[in-house]
Amino acid sequence: MTVDGARTTRAERQAQTRQSLIVVAREMFLSDGYAATSLDKVAVRAGFSKGAVYSNFSGKEELCMAVLDSIHEEQIAGVVDAFTRDTDLDGRIEAFAMWAREGLGQPRWTALEVEFGAIARQSPYVATELVKRHREIRAAIAQLVRQVTTEAGLGDVVDADQAATTLLSLGIGLGTLRSLDHTIDVGVFADTMRALLKGSV
Amino acid sequence: MTVDGARTTRAERQAQTRQSLIVVAREMFLSDGYAATSLDKVAVRAGFSKGAVYSNFSGKEELCMAVLDSIHEEQIAGVVDAFTRDTDLDGRIEAFAMWAREGLGQPRWTALEVEFGAIARQSPYVATELVKRHREIRAAIAQLVRQVTTEAGLGDVVDADQAATTLLSLGIGLGTLRSLDHTIDVGVFADTMRALLKGSV
DNA sequence: CGTACTCAGATACCGATAGTATCTGAAACG
DNA sequence: CGTTTCAGATACTATCGGTATCTGAGTACG
Secondary structure, three states: OOOOOOOOHHHHHHHHHHHHHHHHHHHHHHHHOOOOOOHHHHHHHOOOOHHHHHHHOOOHHHHHHHHHHHHHHHHHHHHHHHHHHOOOHHHHHHHHHHHHHHHHHOOHHHHHHHHHHHHOOOOHHHHHHHHHHHHHHHHHHHHHHHHHHHHOOOOOOOOHHHHHHHHHHHHHHHHHHHHHOOOOOOHHHHHHHHHHHOOOO | OOOOOOOOHHHHHHHHHHHHHHHHHHHHHHHHOOOOOOHHHHHHHOOOOHHHHHHHOOOHHHHHHHHHHHHHHHHHHHHHHHHHHOOOHHHHHHHHHHHHHHHHHOOHHHHHHHHHHHHHHOOHHHHHHHHHHHHHHHHHHHHHHHHHHHHOOOOOOOOHHHHHHHHHHHHHHHHHHHHHOOOOOOHHHHHHHHHHHOOOO
């Protein structure tokens, strides 16, 4: 066992290595895509050899999963922030729309998300882990929708879970299209959200 | 030059080879994904060698593009059929919803679409070709929306182009999620479409 | 302290696969 | 019937994910 009082240099340094790899991998996965990013390049650009990758992750899939986790963390924080900054419905929708505009404007992450999602067909590990995370994200969105609609006095006119599914799907779809075609109008996201939250569905 | 009167056996046989490769590649791309499908296996399963692939296509990307074209053809035909079977708005929406339910229920093609889309970042060829096709599809959807809304006397309450972008994005997003998580409720597609077509946006 | 052990990371290797270069034999053509 | 052409086969290369093995600095313990 490690002496708890002293600096656990060994473990510390490994954690740092792992973090460096995640940071570099995140940059490369986002800019080049999953398939086009080789573990060797990631390792070298982080100042290590491929052995370091396999010493910290079971393989490319787990590394990418860690990268996605770090992205999701920021992404969810951004959404929550957008919703809590204002307190009235229209202000919240506007803030969320702006967040969506930023996020979907440079939608590298949705592209990575869906490219990696394709791997789930071959890998049960990726499949289960990805489904787990998607459900968490959908639940978080549904919770926000529920909060916003009740606070705005809309009662349960809106099915929060359905709204969450719609918003997440629309975000992924728009991001995917947008990553290919920059002329795609991201404004439809806010419009659809407005239509969903203001009822009539 | 070939003698036009006689059977141009040479060209005929090549066209047949090309078609066989597309059919087999389509099956394999849809069931295993783009990356997990090797050109060698495609060629062998079609009764040829890899040389036949490179003799008929510039490479894996062009082969997949041909596969996507064959899919798009069927897909568009399905949508048009769903819209023209009925003539009143609700019937059309219902028919379209049913088509969406079938298409998105087994959404292998959306997964292939987005996985292949990720390659566009590395390949200008894929990028331009894919954007071209997406715009055609969006235009086709917009045209249908326009037709339906005017025939239903809704005038230009709905922006057909925006509606097309929303529907296509939602379809891609739902298909992507659904291919990972079978519990995703595809019904939201029809709901959103109804909300879009009946105005209030 | 100093010796034995552990393990993060390096090195060397393997199998698969996209792509290239070259070859071949049958069909097309004069 | 001899020549040319070209669809498809064969052989080879480069790259990459993954595995097996090694090594040396850091840790535990007498």
